[in-house]
Amino acid sequence: MSERVPCQNSGCSATILPTTALKTGGTCMPCHQKKLALEKEAYILQNRKDVDRYKSIIDPVEILKIMHTPRKYNPLERDLPYHKSAQELYHQLTKGDRERLETYAISLIDQGDFDQAETILLSLVCFTDAQIERGLNALYHKGKYYPGILYKKAWPAIRDELINLVERDPANRNHLLLALAWIGDEVVVRLFAEWKENPPVWASNLYVPPENYAHEAGWELDQDSQKRLLFHHESFTFEVYGEKITGSESVKAAVVGLQPDDQCCPWCHGKLMVLIDFNLQDPLVRFLKLFGQRLRIAACMHCNCYGTVFTNVELDGSYSWSKFNTIPEFLPETEPDEELTCSTMRLSDRPMGTYEGAYWTLEAPTSQIGGHPAWIQDAEYPTCPCCLETMVFIGQMDMEQAADNEGIFYTFLCRACLIAAVNYQQT
Ligand SMILES: [Zn+2]
Ligand SMILES: [Zn+2]
Ligand SMILES: [Zn+2]
Numbered sequence: 001m002s003e004r005v006p007c008q009n010s011g012c013s014a015t016i017l018p019t020t021a022l023k024t025g026g027t028c029m030p031c032h033q034k035k036l037a038l039e040k041e042a043y044i045l046q047n048r049k050d051v052d053r054y055k056s057i058i059d060p061v062e063i064l065k066i067m068h069t070p071r072k073y074n075p076l077e078r079d080l081p082y083h084k085s086a087q088e089l090y091h092q093l094t095k096g097d098r099e100r101l102e103t104y105a106i107s108l109i110d111q112g113d114f115d116q117a118e119t120i121l122l123s124l125v126c127f128t129d130a131q132i133e134r135g136l137n138a139l140y141h142k143g144k145y146y147p148g149i150l151y152k153k154a155w156p157a158i159r160d161e162l163i164n165l166v167e168r169d170p171a172n173r174n175h176l177l178l179a180l181a182w183i184g185d186e187v188v189v190r191l192f193a194e195w196k197e198n199p200p201v202w203a204s205n206l207y208v209p210p211e212n213y214a215h216e217a218g219w220e221l222d223q224d225s226q227k228r229l230l231f232h233h234e235s236f237t238f239e240v241y242g243e244k245i246t247g248s249e250s251v252k253a254a255v256v257g258l259q260p261d262d263q264c265c266p267w268c269h270g271k272l273m274v275l276i277d278f279n280l281q282d283p284l285v286r287f288l289k290l291f292g293q294r295l296r297i298a299a300c301m302h303c304n305c306y307g308t309v310f311t312n313v314e315l316d317g318s319y320s321w322s323k324f325n326t327i328p329e330f331l332p333e334t335e336p337d338e339e340l341t342c343s344t345m346r347l348s349d350r351p352m353g354t355y356e357g358a359y360w361t362l363e364a365p366t367s368q369i370g371g372h373p374a375w376i377q378d379a380e381y382p383t384c385p386c387c388l389e390t391m392v393f394i395g396q397m398d399m400e401q402a403a404d405n406e407g408i409f410y411t412f413l414c415r416a417c418l419i420a421a422v423n424y425q426q427t
Helices: 018-024 029-047 060-068 086-091 095-110 114-127 133-141 156-168 170-183 186-197 201-205 210-217 283-288 399-403
Strands: 049-051 077-079 219-221 227-229 232-243 255-264 271-279 294-299 309-313 319-321 343-351 368-371 392-398 408-414 419-425
Touching: 018 029, 060 086, 060 095, 060 114, 086 114, 095 114, 095 133, 114 133, 133 156, 156 170, 156 186, 170 186, 170 201, 170 210, 186 210, 186 219, 210 219, 232 255, 232 283, 232 392, 232 399, 255 319, 255 392, 255 399, 271 283, 271 392, 271 408, 283 368, 294 309, 294 319, 294 408, 294 419, 343 399, 392 399
Parallel strands: 049 077
Antiparallel strands: 219 227, 232 343, 232 368, 255 271, 255 343, 271 294, 309 319, 309 419, 368 392, 392 408, 408 419
């Protein structure tokens, strides 16, 4: 056995075999590897170039194509971001631009690049009011029925094809039902009502009755088998106002988000947070048709992550914990160790499209009032514990935008009972 020698790195007490020393120049393997990593890092820092892929390009369609093209990671290149987000660029597209982008998405579909095509078509559908008839046709002919929101404005011929397929394509039935729910026109509403009345044989293979797929597209059948919307078409977006605002400082906005309150959560004893504070007198929130002074919807930022929390609300801004709350089964027994720091949010007066937040993977900030919710998991509209009606979505807080955290808090209201609900989803 050969004698071990000490590692040459001062401060390291390891001993090594002479063969290792020969390989590394006298240091132990961990020290050697650390040195190599540092050298590599220094090399990268010294030689890394900024790459502006958008340089001298002014056509928004070309800019978006570049943005959507996936790139191989190269440590020696640092991509300079474009000064506008994809969402902002989509807003400024003309009808002609949108058609060019759709044509590009179709060429991607033909090449089998569905991921990129999907992002483009989803962006067109959510951020603009584009019809994407040609894009849908291309997707449909490749047997791609997902995400259902793409089919939102599908014309009757495609709808009828989907209805036919539901009966005879069990492998795609789930996606087909979602697409139909998103179409949600009179024919689909009637079809869902028929299925509710007389469940088809294949319904027993689904996790939920077929008519329940409507929730994913924000509606349900009411008692008279009519379409009842579970969200508001009008929508406004929140913007970050600033770090924690205390009670004495007032934020001037129709709606303020994320203000700590003095009421405590009976489960964890932490302070409740007013997630959304509506000034009902402001014209911006008139679409909610709540005639009063103020509506405050509070949540426990800790316990709410484990289940739905209900509060009784009054239209003067007061609220109280509901007797209908049941402690979530999985609620940890320990108290939350740290308080979440989040920014106060303020509603901007810029109206946003109903579906701008509807597909959260498009990575647009989704704190909003009204509009379609940005479900991260399956749609989860709470049932009012008092009258048993499905509660209507009225706004959400995107924790990535507000607190550099993850997940979204969703708020709902039953107007008849004046009960609010908050639930939470994350990836
Ligand atoms: Zn060493
Ligand atoms: Zn709590
Ligand atoms: Zn109710």
